[in-house]
Amino acid sequence: MSSVLGADQQALIDLVRRYPRLCVLTGAGVSTDSGIPDYRDEKGEWKRPPPMTHQVYMKSHLGRQRYWARSLVGFRLLAHATPGRAHQALAALEAQGFIEGIITQNVDRLHQKAGSRRVVDLHGRADLVRCMQCNLLVRRHVLHDHLATLNPDWVGMEAEIAPDGDAYLDEVDFSTFRLPECPRCGHGILKPDVVFFGDNVPRGRLERAMSILDDSQALLVVGSSLMVFSGFRFARHAASRGMPMACLNRGHTRADALYSLKCEAPIDESLTALLEGLSDVDGSRLMG
Template structure:
């Protein structure tokens, strides 16, 4: 059994394992839930190892960001270095494969825990950014939305000595600047109210997904016949809740992810290769009439 993947290469999966997936998935409309593992091929680091443990210190929480000016200085100084990779990332094969499955009519849509917008760049139309968008910044007082690139240009003008710094890039536009004094870093003011805290329009750890966004995501899942989890350990409840809900509805749950997840006991089928799993779907799910 040889399956053509989007691109110029082939994978030769195990017949028995993927024949089982092919048999289970045919005729089903999928809701896809994606996590950081789908974007690592685009050069964006992920948070957890194959056991589901943190690879690095836990990211800044919403409460810390809002309460501490020093923490905000640290965040934006590191972001001036790390966000360049996130902003310049391009969709990988998996993003393009999912866009093709949507074009063929087999997806109810994608719920992504990522903030990189790579699904949209790949051409997928029905995407819910569960944890928000890293390319936008919101004033927490007057609710003004700004383009993050424009804010970074302003921050670079305010802090020219920080622009040329080099550091190892971390997940979601962060960078590892250690043993650095952030006290001199100048923060930008909101251009409308001048007093509000500017924060990336993403759900930080310790914050909650908004009810309207959660309701839209649950509605997307309700329009599907099965849930497909790709590249997520589901250790964070905001993603795990969809697997738990699908299981309660007796909905099949497929997973393409390397290593342990929080929902392993709920899966109908699991494979550790995203590329091979998506190649199987493309092979057995032709364009709808």
């Protein structure tokens, strides 16, 4: 290997050798090397103002104007992001049979772009927009093109980028920002096809995620503080089954008391080391 492993990184390799079918649960920390900011600091506290909630989005026209104006400025970062070494290592581990599936709290689709095949997008997909009245799905870039046509003065505006394609625009009047109507029903609210804070994960999606966990031998949490219950529930479920759990994340997480191993090292480096370390096992295992 290219560098000396820390004790926790070696322990992670040893754990996966003992339990070679992983369920991997990922959060924002797995995508920071792709240039996408995360939400929380090492204490698990918000780094920035909390994001839009489902209730505000659905009830407030001005809230939706604010959301889409900021998105028109900030989403290009998310749209053009490419997988980092962490995504690539996880895809390679899945291809070699060490990962049963990935449950991701991210909405950036970078796991799929890296080549991971069994992925549950727990919080949905940021590249799609849904009409909340007639259920029409449209590609987000199509909606953004329309937003740019309706609001040409906002195109090219510069701002600090926030998580999930948001942008910080302070002291800006959003009341003149024009929103498009649903192209099919003409009056439904268009919303990103993601689970906003305060909303619930659809039952079928949750069941698919739990199926991956139940088919696995161990749970590996990567880049998530699990402060949101939608992710924490998987650690709690694994603990109830007596399943070994490891975490690769810097700082406090909600499930720290449940882990058998906590590795506070760089995510991309540690997953690359895990891939290289597991490649030293018997070749017949890799062919399985």
